[in-house]
Amino acid sequence: MAARSVREGGPALRGPLDFADSPLRVAERQPLMLGVFLDLQDRKISDFPTSNSWTFDYNLDIVRKAEAAGFEIAFSRMQWLPKGGYDGEASLDAFIALGAMAAATSKILLISTIHVLYGPLHPLHIAKYGATLDHISKGRWGINIVTGHRAIEHQMFGWNRIEHDKRYDMAAELFDVVNSLWGETENLTYEGRVSPWKLENAWVTPKPQYGRPVLVNATGSPAGIDFAVKYSDLVFITSPAGADIHSALESLPDHIATIKDVAKKAGREIKVLINPIIVSRNTPEESEAYLQEIVDGMNTGTKDKRTFTSYDSDAHAWRGPNGARKQGYNLGANVEVIGSPKEVVEQLVALHKVGIDGVQLGFYDWKVDFDHFLENILPLLKAAGLRVD
Numbered sequence: 001m002a003a004r005s006v007r008e009g010g011p012a013l014r015g016p017l018d019f020a021d022s023p024l025r026v027a028e029r030q031p032l033m034l035g036v037f038l039d040l041q042d043r044k045i046s047d048f049p050t051s052n053s054w055t056f057d058y059n060l061d062i063v064r065k066a067e068a069a070g071f072e073i074a075f076s077r078m079q080w081l082p083k084g085g086y087d088g089e090a091s092l093d094a095f096i097a098l099g100a101m102a103a104a105t106s107k108i109l110l111i112s113t114i115h116v117l118y119g120p121l122h123p124l125h126i127a128k129y130g131a132t133l134d135h136i137s138k139g140r141w142g143i144n145i146v147t148g149h150r151a152i153e154h155q156m157f158g159w160n161r162i163e164h165d166k167r168y169d170m171a172a173e174l175f176d177v178v179n180s181l182w183g184e185t186e187n188l189t190y191e192g193r194v195s196p197w198k199l200e201n202a203w204v205t206p207k208p209q210y211g212r213p214v215l216v217n218a219t220g221s222p223a224g225i226d227f228a229v230k231y232s233d234l235v236f237i238t239s240p241a242g243a244d245i246h247s248a249l250e251s252l253p254d255h256i257a258t259i260k261d262v263a264k265k266a267g268r269e270i271k272v273l274i275n276p277i278i279v280s281r282n283t284p285e286e287s288e289a290y291l292q293e294i295v296d297g298m299n300t301g302t303k304d305k306r307t308f309t310s311y312d313s314d315a316h317a318w319r320g321p322n323g324a325r326k327q328g329y330n331l332g333a334n335v336e337v338i339g340s341p342k343e344v345v346e347q348l349v350a351l352h353k354v355g356i357d358g359v360q361l362g363f364y365d366w367k368v369d370f371d372h373f374l375e376n377i378l379p380l381l382k383a384a385g386l387r388v389d
Helices: 023-027 056-068 094-104 123-137 151-156 164-183 222-231 245-265 284-298 341-353 366-383
Strands: 033-038 073-076 109-115 141-146 188-191 198-202 214-218 234-236 271-274 276-279 335-338 358-363
Touching (some): 023 109, 033 056, 056 073, 056 094, 056 366, 073 094, 094 123, 094 141, 123 198, 245 335, 341 366, 358 366
Parallel strands (some): 033 358, 073 109, 141 214, 271 358
Antiparallel strands (some): 188 198
């Protein structure tokens, strides 16, 4: 059953998957959707040198290169940390940065991570900002809905951290109203039940081109899954057993089946994405040597300086069964895909077979490693049937 506006007698609400020509519907025609997981902040997992930069121009070049290669999605994390919390001192806002890329691209989906409860943002702001970016991008912009798992981030905005499941109750009410504003035919008046805001005769125009922007959620908890399958088009998951590829392939089938079963019972269609880091050279031996250079750089003191991992978190998505997780080499992704082009494709095929619909790729050195992927791995993905023209 289609969602309806929170206004009594209000209209049924539609999303981008309800339109055959929406950018999201076009993107999901690929057997395996491809995305880039950008680093809009200083991020240093090893002292082994890279060309990486947090700057807008550097990341826009990546997105343009991905778009030219036929990738469907660009995405970035977003964090609010105090001085010394990042690997470096610079961190761009993902909401603004991905939104700005809308005017500089033409096909790729641009997903802005937004901590929707910090502040908190008023639903009228989100609806108006979203409608504007939808108009600029012609339906290619969307929101990765984040409710915040670190206490220190809530405290930066003058809040104590909100209890885990209550955060999803608040986000659900928020997007009931935001989605209503995007689809309403009349002014909307509403007073929050679990949220500290209200609206009176609120109205947003222009309306999004395909019902509403694309909505994404990263989750792993029961409350998070219930929220994601009701509100999101794309669900971003982690491996319950950690980043080691073999452990991930063992644990992911049941995890994905649980999510898709909940979605089916809710009468919704969702796609599941994961974030692999690709470490590859032309041969298995060269790939292992490159990996070893990265790992050796982790042992020179840099790793100990990555203080953000020490902040208190109540996130469930990174917890394995009984706390058991095999992290692999701690390369900073949900899954580590390591090897020659042939071996990388075999691992991506295996991820697809267990239910992964798309991958948001990360690389240790974007300039070198992404070019290697496009030149040597992407053709093999096409040959394997995971990419179609």
